[in-house]
Amino acid sequence: MRVTPRERTGVELSHAEAINPSRRDFLFLTTGAVAAVGAASVAWPLIDQMNPDATTLAMSSIEVDLAPIQAGQILTVKWRGGPVFLRHRTAKEIKEAEATPLADLKDPATDQSRVQKPEWLIVVGVCTHLGCVPLGHEGQYDGWKCPCHGSIYDTSGRIRSGPAPLNLAVPEYKFLSATKVKIG
């Protein structure tokens, strides 16, 4: 490399530093800070790439036609990679769910707070214990029973016995018409 006179002697610069060391520190700190900002802004794309991509986000809501589901039937649909149960409840099931005292519940919630229309119960079909898919019309409350560890849910999808801590989750949904519901 070609050595410039300034670099060669270094006298003037060391002299200048002796006069003003803070200027040197300021330069070093600025450079370090700018480099750190750069590193941070590079890090974000590397992290964000693992978030759900545009294809996945586009599939995050589905529309379901309720017309073919008879009273007493449960339809399972795939939503966001997992099952959602749409249960057309009978008058008896609704009555049982509504009549349950809150004191009997592990995760207290009224039936009204879990449905928009009493005859339609819509819950995420994933057991809140360890993620298995519960079986419908089973267990002593005729709700669901999880085959993995025996958690029992009632006709409102509320946990009644077994190791699961919480009720089956209610997804965000909206009735687009009397027979059409949009989940997500």
Added chain:
Amino acid sequence: MNRFKASFLALALLVTGAQLAVAQDAAEDQPKPARQSWSFSGVFGKFDQAQLQRGFQVYKEVCSNCHRLSIAFRTLENENGPGFSEEQVKALAASYNVTNDEPNDSGKIFQRPGTPADLFPPPEAFPNDQAAAAAMGKAPPDMWLLAKSRKYERGFPWFVFDVFDAYQEVGTDYIYAILTGYTHKDDPQWNLYYPGHKIAMPNPLQDGGVKYTDGTPATTQNYARDVAAFLSWTAEPSQTERKNIGFRAIVFLLVLSALMYMVKKRVWADAH
């Protein structure tokens, strides 16, 4: 330093000489597509939303009869792209029938109205390339990447200049040239710019064939220009975002380089 100059001069001479040797043998019997001026070329280029919407209209009314376009309906909502509204896209998607991925409860693969998440289905006449090839002799290519998969040789020294003004629209130029290159009135499959002139696709555009609603003159040139712009977007929908981020990245790196240089000077000052 003279040594370097001499070397580079020799290098330039050599490249030019080699190029002459190459060019001599290639018979020049057809013109190269001309470089067009596009709103989206260069460092600060941006798509013209109205142009993309017109281009999409041309695609939908003309090209889509034979060509597939493997993009998702939802992408048309992209604000850096055509920027259609959510309702428009939903209605557009629903106007197409798409084949469901999974069979229904009775085990039948079935058709249903499209949703924004679906891809444009293949043209109704040609469910696959084989059907298209059987009917037309050659399958019309999928158009989503056309603007990137087509090119013409820019040649020396233009390919060097393209580095500096960030010109990436060679494929778009080519599409425009082909669409406006049907210059033999009596032969709809003769194209000035297609290698060998004999093109499988007969002239698809006629003046007035597509009714524009925004007052743009309904000419073949405009159709060709708009659809070429639209295909430039489908080929790389993220390019506006890319250029925005890129500008900031380059400015940042220049500042950091300048700072690094000053620090380097300071550090080396005491290495006497």
Added chain:
Amino acid sequence: MDGHSTYVPKSAIARWFEARLPIVGLVHSSFVSYPVPRNLNYFWTFGAILSFMLIIQIITGVILAMHYVPSAAMAFVSVEHIMRDVNYGWLIRYLHSNGASFFFLAVYMHIFRGMYYGSYKNPREVLWILGVIIYVLMMATAFMGYVLPWGQMSFAGATVITNLFTAIPLVGTGVAHWLWGGYAVGDPTLNRFFALHYLLPFMIVGVVVLHVWALHVVGQNNPDGVEVKDVKRDTVAFTPYATIKDMFAVCVFFVFYAWFVFFIPNYLLDADNFNPANPLVTPSHIVPEWYLLPFYAILRAIPNKLMGVVALALAMALLAFLPWLDTSPIRSGKYRPMFRFFFWIFVICCVGLGYLGSQEVTDSATLVARILSLGYFGYLIVVLPVLGLVEKTKPVPVSIADAVLPPSAAAAE
């Protein structure tokens, strides 16, 4: 400057740890107190640039592998999925695809610097050979990476390169079938190339560690090609002197890299690779990536299939023998005027071959390619051995300090 310190742990914990695994001391001696010749020019910063490029390629590559699907049916679409739908997927893919080109750009600067300043000579032969191994591994990795998008040029490239092995007498076809896992390039080929493309960069890392180790045993060469005689006068400490200079060079290099990534990301890609692979149609004009073009031109310049492949292999293999092909006791081209003249002719031959490799085959182009190939081999096999025996060289300075410091300063110290 107060000479080169060695690492002394300050806290009790650091002392405890250092007694059990002296890794901090190793890093300190390798990248902090390591003495660097004070006369290095900016061509010596490409080593640091290459380290950064290797890290960038591995990080972006691992990320791409999270989204890429290595199957003939899905590969092309999955790459477009990365470009369109994955958050910042386009950025990561373009960093990776252009990163390969800039990795090679830096490695070529690094190699030509070594050739100009005689960095391969005694005692740096092993260091040089490790470098050649890295270069060959890089080419293999880049080639297999280019196959993964499964476009037309990926497929054609995979077909042409693997067909080189069919030139081997007797077992050639068997070897090719073994490479393909079938009778042509196909799904099994793509899958194994993906696996190897993931593996090889880590092997490169391994050889790079050896390369750096060997470098730190023999010390860096320098523009004057004289060995360090007095550590205090001839060298500066790696940190901060070389570190900050390397960082500055990396930043400047990244400006050019960013220009390609953000503004002309497809400039170095082939348009044909945006058409999905079709085994029944070959593109009219097959071109490898630019960094392989000189070798491709040599291959095409030879009319015989087997001899072409032999020439191609020889063109790479000869580089490893450079320490013994060059007979001159003087290292640096700075003091060898005749060598310099031939060196630049060699560089022009390489660039010219690169240009011809990208062009269609014609009679006159083939003729020029043959002349330039002769230039390439002639330099390595004839010029370097003979030159060392007959050339007149300029006087070499006694020490690095004598070469760079003014007489007064050198005397004063």
